[in-house]
Amino acid sequence: MFSTATNKPQPDAVGKAEGAVPSHAPRYELLTIGDELLLGLTANGHLTWIGGQLARRGVTLQRNVTITDEAGAIAAQFTESWARSEVLITTGGLGPTCDDRTREVIAQKLGQCLVFDPEVERGIAERFVQLGREMTPNNRKQACKFERGELLPNPNGTAPGLWVEQDGRVLVMLPGPPNELQPMFTSQVLPRLARRGLLADGETYVQIRTAGLGESMLETKLQPIFDRHPGLGVAYCAHQWRVDCRVSSPDGRYSMAQLQGIAEDCSTRLGDDFVCYGHDTLEKVTGDLLRGLGRTLAVAESCTGGLLANRFTDIAGATKFFQGGIVCYSNESKMQLLECPECLLDQHGAVSAECAVALATGVAERLGADFGLAVTGYAGPCSGTKGSPVGTIFIGLHAPGGSWSRKLSYPGLRAAVKERTVTAAIDWLRREVLREAQQTATRAPLPN
């Protein structure tokens, strides 16, 4: 979904956004329509996704209103939101069923007629043929556009989007399913808005992704660099274990190339705490480092129960470096699958530094991987001992240069303990792989 991140600012992003930031700040609103959002049946992912896309292009979404499918609610909210927006984006209610009312209600409010387009209907009919499904008559209304407006083709579904310019404002109506909305937004809506000067035609900030530092420590480290650049826009956003720092130029005095230069100063200052520019995940960055070295990974996990393996296998092409994993939930499985000695478990317990190292080396050996990453601990809520309460975690790492373990303490809810543990484990692996990459790069070539 986020595609621009690399460890080096993309050269093709340079210049693109220069001077392209909108000269004024147009007011954007998002109107998300659907009972399911208000009844707690579906998360409002459109807000998060569209808000993030606009922020990359230098625009802040000013408001999001979520309302029911009821025609009166749509009419009243559209009227209010339309009057105060320069760009109004709606989602949902464009489908074929009787509770899909967005198109009709808004057309009436704008004093426009809906016009049936037989060519669009043919496209929808063809899609049904491809899917081997019958096209019921109620699907025809999806072939209607505003008399003074355009259709946004939908290659991933039957309901096209709608684009209307009226009263000096832009109305964008998008279908609800994310796999239809998102490609339509990036490939059709963003370029159209940029051409009209309503957002930048490239990214407007450089994001510096860091791990392992708190927000205030990061600020302390970077402030001396920022102090040398008056008027620089700096924003921090803290997530679990990682903090992102975005540098931008609100008044346009710095070009994208200059922002990238500043970001590079920051990454040099941060050393291993720097993860990447942009939006890549820790596991993607780590996987890319492993692939670059031709190294492989295997994981063994007790309390995280598959989440660590799942993070790596969410990466397309993970087969290139990920050998596999073992969820050794019981002591028996630690012994049988990973040859963790029974006497070790008896003496130190399963939640111990010794066990973490044994699991890491065991899984690397069993799966023939260069790196082995292991997690053992108490995720709660009903586990833990007096000396090692819920949230006591040991991470084990087997690397070509040796094997280590590290203890963490993460009290909290079970799901949160799992998430934080996995993130910390991947970050530790990232640092070790990075160290090996640096050693490889600086090693003197053998004499001929």
Place this chain on the structure above:
Amino acid sequence: MFSTATNKPQPDAVGKAEGAVPSHAPRYELLTIGDELLLGLTANGHLTWIGGQLARRGVTLQRNVTITDEAGAIAAQFTESWARSEVLITTGGLGPTCDDRTREVIAQKLGQCLVFDPEVERGIAERFVQLGREMTPNNRKQACKFERGELLPNPNGTAPGLWVEQDGRVLVMLPGPPNELQPMFTSQVLPRLARRGLLADGETYVQIRTAGLGESMLETKLQPIFDRHPGLGVAYCAHQWRVDCRVSSPDGRYSMAQLQGIAEDCSTRLGDDFVCYGHDTLEKVTGDLLRGLGRTLAVAESCTGGLLANRFTDIAGATKFFQGGIVCYSNESKMQLLECPECLLDQHGAVSAECAVALATGVAERLGADFGLAVTGYAGPCSGTKGSPVGTIFIGLHAPGGSWSRKLSYPGLRAAVKERTVTAAIDWLRREVLREAQQTATRAPLPN
């Protein structure tokens, strides 16, 4: 989070909600405050969670508005929302920092003074001592309440919630962190609202959770039962692989006991397609069935890469039935860890019915589990063959009564393929465990 689900409607829920549904439909609005929501940095989980909680108590959230932290935006939106709501709930902006402005802005709009409460300050100070952190002076403002209002104690954080009744309306102000907001809402806000007749004092519907049937097929099966009960409220909600059906009594003519009787007729009609009453997950229901039988489970997964194991280990107490799992991403790992024969992989390939069965039996044997569940397939985007495109999945199941495999076809994005595959696999296991439970129950006792 959802706690009322069991395979039998809870007896203590009977009667509780009878006649307790609000006699009119009070208008509820939710105002979520925070730049991070509009910039795409944080998902608006409060909408989903609060909307779901209110729906259980017979109330539909009418609107959710998300705005920035800017004081002018809060003031304008509060004024509009307050005028049209009987209950207005706000989230965020109650913390100690300078961008936490909700308390001050709304007090001014309501013409109220903020009153400092030294006892609350002592509580906040004690919390800092417990956490071993220094209490900075800006934390003092969290000890302020409305002169005509009450504080909602926050046992999980420093910022208390606020409760104000004015102009015949109720204002509830909640802190942003979910682990603080959610317990405050269930233990303090819901009972207060129920006492004022603004929502039911128990659940108002019975939810019938089903799996493996489409929405229209479910409706076809259940409609004959519903036809016998005029005035019954019936709502369907389709999720991946599962459809929920909620029965309620909008005009109060059916008691909760009668609704539960109707739901039991539905579950009888549905047989194995019925999962549970309430909100339990498929994996929770399956885990409970396994625990009830004293049976254990192990999983082997290729394309789902740890997600299957992760679903089971998200259940607190999974150690009682879950032995462990193997993420056999490479052919080598299938052979080494699960003794999947090389000739089988050569002849049939890793994505085959034969391999799925070999993985299921292999993992059950290796981990000494009664049931083995295995998944192998192409999750995409760069995998697949001509005969077996992306989305081709084989599920293997080893049970005490035999071993089988089943083929599925789930084209789509990688993450969606993983999710759907895991859900389908767990549902298949659930049906097999259910069958064994039924056989155990009906087996004639041995003669003495």
